[in-house]
Amino acid sequence: MESQTPAGWLWNGRLRSLTLGNRMAFVMIREAKEGDCGNILRLIRELAEYEKLSDQVKISEEALRADGFGETPFYHCLVAEILSAPGEPQGPCVVGYGLYYFSYSTWNGRNIYLEDIYVKPEYRGQGIGSKIIKKVAEVALDKGCSQLRLAVLDWNKRAMDLYKALGAQDLTEAEGWHCFRFEGEAMRELAGK
16 A cells, blocks of 8 residues: 655655655665664764764774674664665665664563664655654564653754654653663772772
């Protein structure tokens, strides 16, 4: 079943078509493969720059491979890939990603945490981010998760508006939760190492 959606997209359940300039392209949301780690790292760095936190990115392509594609993955990842229409010279291009992992709530059981959701600026506003989030929700439900959690910087109103429009609840507003982390020296000191 095909349906028209805003911004020139045509949705048939798996692929979305998009007019980019004078050419037709298709967007596919798929599970990342080990060979995508270079593109994922590039997008992680772009996200960090957008969030004004570039100096905090310490991950390497090798670590992404080992941590996401080993025997017991620490994370899972979806990528948004632009596929050119038949006859177009440009090949596939990864333009966004959603990196997630499973967690556990003592109150609600299984959860999924969306660590990163990012779409390159020139592809925003066309439903790609929403499709990634919806796919993560689908994975969560398939795995018996009761919640999909994520965090957003307080100045990123556009992202907050999107999450709220998709049905997310702002836990800082509703319940007053604040996130904390231990890292580096503080973590070593805490562990007595």
